[in-house]
Amino acid sequence: MTNNLRKAILTTTILLLSTSLVLGMSTQESFAVKSSGTYLSQTGSSGSPVCGDRLCSEATGYKDSISQKSSAPDTMSKAACQANEGQTRMYYIAADEIEWDYAPTGKNVLKGQEFNDDENVFVQNSEDRIGSTYIKALYQEYTDSTFSEMKIRSAEWEHLGTLGPAIHAEVCDTIKIVFKNNSAENEFSMHPHGVFYDKESEGAEYNDGTDSSQKDDGIVAPGDIHTYIWKVPPRAGPGPNDPSSITWMYHSHVDSPADTNAGLVGPMIVTAKGMADADGRPIGVDREIITLFTVSDENASLYLCDNLDRFTQESCDNEELVGDDDFAESNLMHGINGYVYGNQPGLDMNKDDNVHWYIIGMGTEVDLHTPHWHGNTALWNGNRVDVMEIMPASLKVVEFVPDNVGTWLFHCHVNDHIAAGMSSLFTVK
Numbered sequence: 376m377t378n379n380l381r382k383a384i385l386t387t388t389i390l391l392l393s394t395s396l397v398l399g400m401s402t403q404e405s406f407a408v409k410s411s412g413t414y415l416s417q418t419g420s421s422g423s424p425v426c427g428d429r430l431c432s433e434a435t436g437y438k439d440s441i442s443q444k445s446s447a448p449d450t451m452s453k454a455a456c457q458a459n460e461g462q463t464r465m466y467y468i469a470a471d472e473i474e475w476d477y478a479p480t481g482k483n484v485l486k487g488q489e490f491n492d493d494e495n496v497f498v499q500n501s502e503d504r505i506g507s508t509y510i511k512a513l514y515q516e517y518t519d520s521t522f523s524e525m526k527i528r529s530a531e532w533e534h535l536g537t538l539g540p541a542i543h544a545e546v547c548d549t550i551k552i553v554f555k556n557n558s559a560e561n562e563f564s565m566h567p568h569g570v571f572y573d574k575e576s577e578g579a580e581y582n583d584g585t586d587s588s589q590k591d592d593g594i595v596a597p598g599d600i601h602t603y604i605w606k607v608p609p610r611a612g613p614g615p616n617d618p619s620s621i622t623w624m625y626h627s628h629v630d631s632p633a634d635t636n637a638g639l640v641g642p643m644i645v646t647a648k649g650m651a652d653a654d655g656r657p658i659g660v661d662r663e664i665i666t667l668f669t670v671s672d673e674n675a676s677l678y679l680c681d682n683l684d685r686f687t688q689e690s691c692d693n694e695e696l697v698g699d700d701d702f703a704e705s706n707l708m709h710g711i712n713g714y715v716y717g718n719q720p721g722l723d724m725n726k727d728d729n730v731h732w733y734i735i736g737m738g739t740e741v742d743l744h745t746p747h748w749h750g751n752t753a754l755w756n757g758n759r760v761d762v763m764e765i766m767p768a769s770l771k772v773v774e775f776v777p778d779n780v781g782t783w784l785f786h787c788h789v790n791d792h793i794a795a796g797m798s799s800l801f802t803v804k
C-alpha cells in the first residue's frame with residue numbers, strides 16, 4: 376500500500392470516527408437529559424435502588440449488568456471531601472529495566488500452532504531482527520521503601536503483563552507513591568491522569584513558572600527516589616453514567632512517547648465513596664480486568680540500540696538497517712498488555728460474575744482500536760456493546776456479566792491489527 380493511500384484511508388477513518396464521536400455525544404447528551412427520569416424509575420422513594428441491582432435480578436431471574444451505579448445523579452462530584460477523610464494508600468513502585476517477551480509460549484496460541492511467515496515478521500529473532508523479546512522499562516511494585524523485595528503479582532493480576540501495578544483508591548483517599556528510578560541511564564517520572572496533584576506531584580517537567588522547589592517530580596534521575604502525593608476528590612471518581620469504579624492511568628512523562636513505548640504505563644482504579652472495600656476495590660465486583668491496547672513502537676523506545684546490541688548481530692551504527700521499512704515494521708508490537716497472538720494469560724472469570732473491565736489506549740495515530748468480545752456483551756454508559764472504540768490515552772470501563780461459558784476471543788477488530796497479533800483469549804468458567 377502506498378503512503379498516500381495509507382494517509383487517505385487514515386484520514387477517512389479519523390473523519391468517520393470523529394463523526395461517530397459527535398453523534399455519540401449527542402446521544403449521550405439526550406441520555407443525560409432523560410437520565411434523571413431513568414434514574415428515578417430505578418430509585419424508590421427512600422432513595423434506595425429498587426431495580427438495577429441484585430434485587431432486580433432476583434426479581435426477574437435475569438442478572439443484568441446495570442448493577443453498580445456509582446451514585447444517583449451527579450451530586451457527589453460536587454461535594455468536597457472533609458479534612459482527614461479517607462485513607463492514605465501507600466505504593467512503592469520502581470521503574471525497572473527488564474527483558475520482556477511478547478510471545479512467551481513461542482507459539483500462536485489462537486491457532487495452537489507455530490508462527491507462520493507473516494507472524495514471524497514480528498516475532499522471529501534473527502541476525503538483523505530483534506524478535507519477540509525486548510529490553511523494556513516497566514513499573515514494578517515493591518513491598519517497602521527499601522525497594523529490596525518485589526511484591527508478588529497474584530494470579531488475578533497476571534493478565535496485567537507490561538502494565539504497572541493496579542493502584543486502588545476510594546474517593547476522598549490520598550494516594551502516596553514512593554517512586555524509585557532503577558534505570559542506570561534514563562530519567563523517568565510518574566504522571567497521573569484524573570486525580571488531584573500539586574505541581575511537585577505532576578510528574579511532568581515543562582515551562583510552568585514553578586521554581587526549583589517544585590521541580591523534583593518531572594525528571595527523576597537514575598537511582599533517585601521521589602514521593603508523589605495524589606488526592607482523590609469526588610471529581611476523580613465515577614460520574615453519573617459510570618459504574619462504581621473507573622480507571623485512570625499513570626505513565627512516565629520525561630519524554631512521554633519514548634517512555635511509554637519503553638513500557639512505563641500503569642492503571643489506577645478509583646471507586647466511588649462508600650463503595651470500596653478495605654483495599655479500595657469496588658464492593659460487589661467479582662472480577663477486575665484491565666487491558667491496554669497499544670502498538671508498542673520499539674523503534675521509538677529508549678532501548679532500540681540496546682535491543683539491537685543484545686539480540687541481533689547488528690547495531691545502531693547500521694543506519695541502513697535502522698532506516699529500513701521492513702525492519703521498522705518488525706518492531707511494531709501490536710499487543711494487549713504486551714502480549715501478541717493469544718499469549719496473554721489470566722483473562723478468566725466465572726459465569727455471571729460482575730466484572731469491571733477497564734480498557735486503556737495508548738500510542739499514536741495508528742492506535743485506533745476496537746476491542747471486541749466474542750460470545751458475550753458488555754454495557755458501556757447505558758449502551759449495549761460488544762465492541763468498544765478507543766484512541767490514544769482513552770480510559771474506559773464496561774460492566775461485563777458473562778453468561779456464556781467457554782474460551783473466547785478478545786481482540787482488536789481493526790483488520791491490520793488482527794493480522795499483527797492484537798488478540799487474546801478469555802475464559803468464562
Ligand SMILES: [Cu+2]
Pocket residue numbers: 668743744745787788789792797
Ligand atoms: Cu487495534
